[in-house]
Amino acid sequence: MSEALVSVKNVVKTFPVNKGLFAKKKFVHAVNDVSFEIMPGETFSLVGESGCGKSTTGRLIDHLLTPDAGEIWFEGKEISRISQNEMRPLRSDIQMIFQDPYGSLNPRMKVQDLIGEPLLIHTNMSGGERLKKVHGLLEVVGLSPAHGERYPHEFSGGQRQRIGIARALTVNPKLIIADEPVSALDVSIQAQVLNLLQKLQKDYDLTYLFISHDLSVVEMISDRIAVMYLGTIVETAPKRELYSNPRHPYTRALLSAVPVPDPGRKKKRIILEGDLPSTTNLPDGCLFHTRCPYCTDKCRKERPMARTIGEGHIVKCHYNNKM
Template sequence: MSKSTIETPLVEVRGLRKSFAVKKGWFGAAKYLRAVDGLSFAIRQGETFSLVGESGCGKSTTGRLVNRLLKPTSGEVWFNGQNISSFSDNQMRPIRKEMQMVFQDPYASLNPRMKVKELVAEPLLIHTKLSVKERDKLAQELLETVGLSSIHAERYAHEFSGGQRQRIGIARALSVRPSLIVADEPVSALDVSIQSQVLNLMQDLQEEYGLTYLFISHDLSVVEHISDRIGVMYLGTLVETADKDTLYDRPLHPYTQALLSSVPVPDPNQKRERIILKGDLPSPVDPPSGCRFHNRCSACMDICRQQEPVFREVEPGHQVACHLYNEA
């Protein structure tokens, strides 16, 4: 059951598209990689909405579009009732403090020349008028909030383990009390034992601060632990969305079923039938006609090769883009 108590979405994405020019075609015509191609979803206040899918499906690009690190080619991103899709840098500045990001690599995202207290307090320097003493005090408090000690404030990032660095990144994201945190593969670089600690920390902080998460991951075990709702991406589009329990109990799209069949079962006496996908992920520069998954789908029909399926609700809160579920 979702933790959300407010029906109006904090984030709403409508027909979002992002293309990158990658090379020249015949006669000098540019070719475009369609990283995100027509996404629509909403994230309610206080919930965790996760995006999952294979590498290259557009998850990370979507996260950067939502917090406007990238400008969309077309479509709209609404945040807290405002269409921020075409906002200038000056218009985005007061909104930046409301949407922060936790990156995949906890070392690459931290400046090695800055002390930890400076790293955590840097957003405060930009978005507040606090004095140096006030910023340092708040940085120490935030470090303690994420399970570190205030004595760590004088150290540098290279003196910490991967899990500790990610805690520093989370403390930095929390410094300006954001409404939304976009977490892009925040635990994929960590050991399994450390992953659970960081995930539990994120859940505790969500309850304490009323945070909303857009959580991006390829690891379905991690996503099951932290999510309220899940969106499954394939080649720049959403193929299925549902609440966590529904998606894991009754996956509808053949791609979702294949992904879930690959999740390890903790019981050695229990076996799960593995669905092996044939073929490689098509190029987003030249995606297949019709359903983008048809050339890897065991349930492919003639209509799948010709017509792109409509993303539609098949039961309350459960949406899928698949011709197997067309209305009669």
């Protein structure tokens, strides 16, 4: 078996919420005992609804946050608790693409300076060399070198996302964490960016951690998928397995809720009752039991453990075989 590029082991992250000076301290349980591995060259996706902890997980891997418990290994090295100085050389291996292409580019910098900035930190290239590399990258992502002279506001959303991608590519990373890279874009532009991401993966041997709420996008781009709910992974499976044979009731509901652009196909939606429980006050037992249509007494009392039920197919449900 080949070695995993990233492996996340039982990671927990909570954020304190202060409600007044004398109030009891409360915590938002953002990530709850999450474990997964990403193999080199694959696209691993985290899907889930807002507030399920997918972005927090991405930030933990990128060392933008430190976990409260658990370990994060990158290329055989434990990185969750190393210092900023030790992390700096690794930053060129792990790059991030953000959701909001408007907010993640400095409006006062020219595009060529934005893309070239990582080179300034990670290499000793001269100005001329940097510019040459930047021009090359602009072409790679489908912009022209002349665009380098412009400022971010002169670009459309799709073009800005391309700039974000070029910036992530400058230092030849191994892992790219793409946090909802296409959700702010229109469908026709979204398709362009997704195709670009796939092409780059082939050309540069990249590994992606793809974070998204859109199950159809995730299906197109991923090799393996983990479905998150309330800070925990409820089901992990290879793409085909997850879509053809979902075992967790939440995954089923999620898949059935996605509107399909085909008016001929009338399917039965599984409508989940109610809203997400608050993450400051997690339910006892199975985290999903408050909304689960198959909930039993056991679910209310006992938290299910992760069980492997097929090749690479892991489910956290008491009744994974009986549904």
